[in-house]
Amino acid sequence: MTTSTLGLPAAITTCLFDLDGVLTQTAVVHAAAWRETFDAFLRRRDGPGFLPFDPVHDYDEYVDGRPRADGVRTFLASRGIELPEGLPDDPPDRDTVWGVGNRKNALLLEKIRREGVAAYPGSVRYLRAVREAGLRTAVVSSSANCRDVVASAGLTDWLEVRVDGVVAAELGLPGKPRPDTFLEAARRLEAAPSQAAVFEDALAGMDAGRAGHFGYVVGVDRVGQADQLRLHGADIVVEDLAELLEERA
Numbered sequence: 001m002t003t004s005t006l007g008l009p010a011a012i013t014t015c016l017f018d019l020d021g022v023l024t025q026t027a028v029v030h031a032a033a034w035r036e037t038f039d040a041f042l043r044r045r046d047g048p049g050f051l052p053f054d055p056v057h058d059y060d061e062y063v064d065g066r067p068r069a070d071g072v073r074t075f076l077a078s079r080g081i082e083l084p085e086g087l088p089d090d091p092p093d094r095d096t097v098w099g100v101g102n103r104k105n106a107l108l109l110e111k112i113r114r115e116g117v118a119a120y121p122g123s124v125r126y127l128r129a130v131r132e133a134g135l136r137t138a139v140v141s142s143s144a145n146c147r148d149v150v151a152s153a154g155l156t157d158w159l160e161v162r163v164d165g166v167v168a169a170e171l172g173l174p175g176k177p178r179p180d181t182f183l184e185a186a187r188r189l190e191a192a193p194s195q196a197a198v199f200e201d202a203l204a205g206m207d208a209g210r211a212g213h214f215g216y217v218v219g220v221d222r223v224g225q226a227d228q229l230r231l232h233g234a235d236i237v238v239e240d241l242a243e244l245l246e247e248r249a
């Protein structure tokens with residue numbers, strides 16, 4: 001049952017927002033950079049008959065929401081491929097987990113530089129309503145580019161706490177689908193998990209929301225995967241956060 005004009009249960013005091021695909025229109029940019037990276041790798045390895053990376057299914061299942069290196073490992077494992085780990089500063093042309101990740105990041109940054117970053121207008125409206133209602137806010141993202149993306153989208157002032165790929169690496173926290181980054185953000189905002197709502201578009205993020213026993217998990221469906229989001233633990237699925245503003249008790 002929803003009891004407030006924010007479409008959230010009354011016990012919720014704190015909102016934990018994923019970034020890419022929830023607040024900003026950057027999930028598709030990540031997916032495109034991953035596709036280019038993996039397809040070039042697979043073409044070199046398997047020749048012109050290679051099986052391409054599917055930017056919907058493979059992205060959702062193996063890459064979306066996970067820290068960069070985990071995305072490399074998980075997708076390649078789905079194809080029976082294991083690369084040496086290498087080192088975080090491996091050059092982008094080295095076939096190691098970190099090298100492939102660095103290649104993808106270079107492509108991502110180039111795309112972001114070219115195309116810019118846009119917030120979803122419905123998410124901006126929702127963020128404003130949440131803050132006006134006196135709820136606390138955090139961004140919880142696996143991305144090491146989170147701070148810059150949030151700033152480029154003009155969202156910095158709306159988000160009190162940031163637990164991202166950089167913070168997680170500093171603290172040694174495992175990324176989504178484990179709940180640790182969400183739990184850290186709730187802790188920083190002095191909320192029990194039962195008082196916090198998680199907003200996620202990624203299946204790995206849904207799993208993290210469920211594993212952390214959060215008070216409410218909002219699935220944000222930008223790509224027609226509502227059933228999958230529900231299967232992975234969403235309490236409600238919306239296509240745009242502004243839909244929650246229309247809910248009434």
Ligand SMILES: O=P(O)(O)OC[C@H]1O[C@@H](O)[C@H](O)[C@@H](O)[C@@H]1O
Pocket residue numbers: 019020027030031063064065066067068071105141142143144145146165202
């Ligand atoms: O490579 P980055 O910017 O550190 O991001 C890591 C992951 O961050 C997540 O937010 C994206 O959904 C993934 O696509 C991305 O791979």
